[in-house]
Amino acid sequence: MSDTRKLTIIATKGTLDWAYPPFILGSTAAALGMEVSIFFTFYGLNLLLKDTSVLKVTPMANPAMPMKMPFGPKGLQSIDWGPKIPNVMWNIPFMDSIATTLMKKTINNCGVASIAELRELCQEAECKFLACQMTVELFGHDPKAFIDGCDFVGAATYFEESSDADQSLFI
């Protein structure tokens, strides 16, 4: 028996905000010396696409999301527009793109890494990326659109992978 501790994560969400937890936790666990496997299924598959610009965030039906301007005078930046703007406003075309651009700016301002960077750090640390083959077919993803180094597997492989894990997370 090896004494290396092991973490497995199931990543199910494919928006820019929810892209962070699996990669942050995975890379950090690897830095602490753990062996890490992440199983990407359903919308989580988006996190493995070469083109990270598909990852977007929307304030629509997302009442917990703060909406603060990442630039401008300090007083203006401290205002949370989230509760002030009626939800119907987010139905206007291109609002998702605007919200995504503003969130990326905020991420950059705060010294938080980009998803592409965190994902690379995970791969450098030899985190295993498992892509759910069934969802690839269900959603009609092109296997060539995925980054190199993903294994396309099914649920049984996840359970084999997690059977000797010390910690497992569902995100």
Add this chain to the structure above:
Amino acid sequence: MSDFDSELDATGLNCPLPILRAKKAIAAMDAGQTLRIIATDPGSVKDFEAFCKQTGNELLSSGEEEGKFTFMIKKAA
């Protein structure tokens, strides 16, 4: 002469980058050598304690001055 072997400037970086950069820096060092880290992320105080506990490296010191946190870590044998 400085009292550390390597230095890592992690100012302006947020979780988990200071830890990931430190891990990389330590990997390039020899056992017994020391790394000085400067960070501005307030979460890094508890995180470097946890990092050292988990990796077996020794946290020699941890301090704060004018919003900057300084850590000294000795690489485990």
